[in-house]
Amino acid sequence: MEALCTITQFGGLYFHVPVAVIVLLLYTQPLWTIVFGRLFFRERIKRYHIIACTLVLA
Numbered sequence: 143m144e145a146l147c148t149i150t151q152f153g154g155l156y157f158h159v160p161v162a163v164i165v166l167l168l169y170t171q172p173l174w175t176i177v178f179g180r181l182f183f184r185e186r187i188k189r190y191h192i193i194a195c196t197l198v199l200a
Contacts, residue, residue, distance in 0.1 A: 173198045 173195050179185040 170198055 176187060176191050176195060180187055
């Protein structure tokens with residue numbers, strides 16, 4: 143099910159956005175998942191979330 147959501151989420155971008163932007167969004171998706179999880183679901187950000195974010199941005 144997650145694969146289907148990912149395909150439909152980025153499916154519209156393939157035809158209207160440059161490839162570099164799509165790659166940037168795909169590689170930073172874990173970062174956005176943590177941020178939106180905190181904003182919308184009030185999830186706690188733990189130490190391993192911060193480590194994962196720094197690895198994404200490194």
